[in-house]
Amino acid sequence: MPEVVFSVDQARSMRDQAAPGHNRWHPDIPPAVTVRPGAEFRVECREWTDGQIGNNDSANDVRDVNLSVCHMLSGPIAVEGAEPGDLLVIDILDIGPVPQAAGGLPGEGWGYTGIFAKQNGGGFLTDQYPDAYKAIWDFHGQQATSRHIPGVRFTGITHPGLFGTAPSPDLLARWNTREQALIDTAPQRVPPLALPPLGEGVLAGPLGGQDLERVGREGARTVPPRENGGNHDIKNFSRGARVFYPVYVPGALFSGGDLHFSQGDGEITFCGAIEMGGFIDFHVDLIKGGMAKYGITTNPVFLPGNVEPRYSEFMSFIGISVDHDTDTNYYNDATLAYRNACLNAIEYLKTFGYSGAQAYLLLGAAPVEGRVSGVVDIPNACCTLYLPTEIFDFDIRPTAEGPRKADRGSCATSG
16 A cells, blocks of 8 residues: 555544644645655545534535535645646546445545535526435445435445645735625625635634745635646546646645545536545656647646546437527527536436436436537537436336336435
8 A cells, every 4th residue: 555645533623633624725835745746645635614514414514515625635745846837647546435334424435415405506507406414335345236326326426625736925916806806796696606705714734823824815625626636526537547737836745535436427517527525646756848839828637537438328408508498599508508408307217216416416426427419500509418317226217118117216405
């Protein structure tokens, strides 16, 4: 097993670890450890909310989750010799839940998918599903089942939702300026258009006092992806993937977490993956001056992992850029088109006895494939969602006899 360079006691908050992690992006958060190019090492991670979600049949914990503390990241990890303009080469060697553990924390034999309430984060379909819901998934090796969504069993594409390098002071300032400008276009919107720096709940490794307060004032929230990587939620960052991260500060200061047992393309419920704590093994290297050499200036690039389930049969759902409630056309709006593809899949699954919330949770957690199928046939963009039929223990294909409707139980609800 590779050396553990960032260890986590899952029974303790990230704040109470021997080496605390952090939950903001800021260049002045000091590294917890330094590694050399060519090193292989293990990083242990807390679940992204720091253990706020329980293995139970209520979604009140999802409804009430404190997002000011999210995401809890492991690191930063400095890489010897890394300089601004380099590319940090990260190989994902292995990843998984908390090893040899069964307990009350996500990653200890189970994980969860949540639909976040519109008043507290929302999701891709928040106007249609404004309340909080939850599904618990039990792990069986590489497969997952849920008492809240019976009738399905699938192999997960386990991956980290969030890893990235620290921003430079200039880049951090640019993030804050442009995101505040977006917020200012609709400052009362629910959910908000973006999340500005927030002092409440801030964690910055060992920093305290005035230094911690400054990170709270300046540090970028970890919810979106940005130039440094961050919260990409790309399911193909799996075993065998190689990611090339831009370096903006000396040492690169690499951090991350938010491990996922499985996820569909889009992570559409906001907490749409199967969330867990666990471990991830890396190999690290550098390409000196790689940003200029390869023209990588605004985002990482990656080679997908070669370990994933091989589903061969799909039901595919199509969406176009039309608001069907108002019969309004939007010009080549791929986001609206994918939203409609998701809604069409949900309506289809409801005919088999699933509630809309169950279907929504399933599309976030299962390894569905989302594709931009056409963005040139004006005025309608076309997106498609591919749902593996083999994950169901009954046939979901259309037949002359009609859908096989049954009692499919219920997901966890809030109230």
